Amino acid sequence: MQIQVNGESQEVSDGLQLLELISDLKLRADQIAIELNHEVLRRTAWPATTLQPGDRVEIVHFVGGGFLSDKL
Amino acid sequence: MSTAAPAQTETFKIGDRAFKSRLIIGTGKYRTFAEMKAAHEASGAEMVTVAVRRVPLDRSSESFLDHLNPALQILPNTAGCYTADEAIRTARLAREALQTDLIKLEVIGDQTTLFPDNEQTLEAARILVQEGFVVLPYFSDDLIMAKKLLDAGCAAVMPLAAPIGSGLGVQNPANLRIMREQLPDATIIVDAGVGTASDAAIAMELGADAVLMNTAIAEAQDSARMAHAMKLAIQAGRLAYQAGRMSKRLYASASSPISGVVR
Numbered sequence: 001m002q003i004q005v006n007g008e009s010q011e012v013s014d015g016l017q018l019l020e021l022i023s024d025l026k027l028r029a030d031q032i033a034i035e036l037n038h039e040v041l042r043r044t045a046w047p048a049t050t051l052q053p054g055d056r057v058e059i060v061h062f063v064g065g066g067f068l069s070d071k072l
Numbered sequence: 073m074s075t076a077a078p079a080q081t082e083t084f085k086i087g088d089r090a091f092k093s094r095l096i097i098g099t100g101k102y103r104t105f106a107e108m109k110a111a112h113e114a115s116g117a118e119m120v121t122v123a124v125r126r127v128p129l130d131r132s133s134e135s136f137l138d139h140l141n142p143a144l145q146i147l148p149n150t151a152g153c154y155t156a157d158e159a160i161r162t163a164r165l166a167r168e169a170l171q172t173d174l175i176k177l178e179v180i181g182d183q184t185t186l187f188p189d190n191e192q193t194l195e196a197a198r199i200l201v202q203e204g205f206v207v208l209p210y211f212s213d214d215l216i217m218a219k220k221l222l223d224a225g226c227a228a229v230m231p232l233a234a235p236i237g238s239g240l241g242v243q244n245p246a247n248l249r250i251m252r253e254q255l256p257d258a259t260i261i262v263d264a265g266v267g268t269a270s271d272a273a274i275a276m277e278l279g280a281d282a283v284l285m286n287t288a289i290a291e292a293q294d295s296a297r298m299a300h301a302m303k304l305a306i307q308a309g310r311l312a313y314q315a316g317r318m319s320k321r322l323y324a325s326a327s328s329p330i331s332g333v334v335r
Binding site: 007008025026027028031032033034035038040042043061062063064065 | 108127137
């Protein structure tokens, strides 16, 4: 099935669990936040979340910046 | 003898948090993480601001937060947002990840100047306050806008001194002085545009409660030394504000007695 991750279309296996996606992307779960279809998904809800076709997932982390800065 | 507490021991408040240091610094533009850490240490700052970005999908990313002293209060910001909606979403994500209700609200209106979009900022501030955030908005140095942001429930206001990253120093001291005089109880944090220590001292002498800066320290040749200079400048400016400066006069006024001079 197709989902969008951070604005990019991705082909993933049907019934992919959110935790599987996090692990596939090698992300540190303690330093990210996730939005599913424009709503923040509480951390406690991650384990029970199965992705659906067409889902839009935003995964963010923290970077250096006082202001607009994409360095570091 | 003065009864005022020395600048080092008094605190200033944001919501129900009290801070001894009146310097808040950024985490961007440093050449290395080691340099950033040394500058943070030298600054004495208790709070640092960090940006929220999409994780890169094509490469592994650094765990940036690991490079910050865990004792520091993290102030997430909405840097890079151009609409109230983007800023609100970013704030919600930051709160979820960091478990903090503090948010430095930035809604930029223009790429060249990075001037704030005050209208979008106010709209976002109203919603975020309703959602329980402690909102610190970056905005133009305008008294009426400051009043509106405070009426909306912002915990502090953060007027710019000059364009972000410009290092021009306080461009409109009269505006900051008026803001201080008209809003004596507000927490005013000068945000953006400081270039060197004297700029920070001027902002504090005008009555700012604190100063937030990033580029002035990160782009200095020796960022840790500049961070130390900023710490001292902010303390000096605060003391001078509390001391109450002398009036300016056009002509000389002798310091020594006029009588008894040997002729």
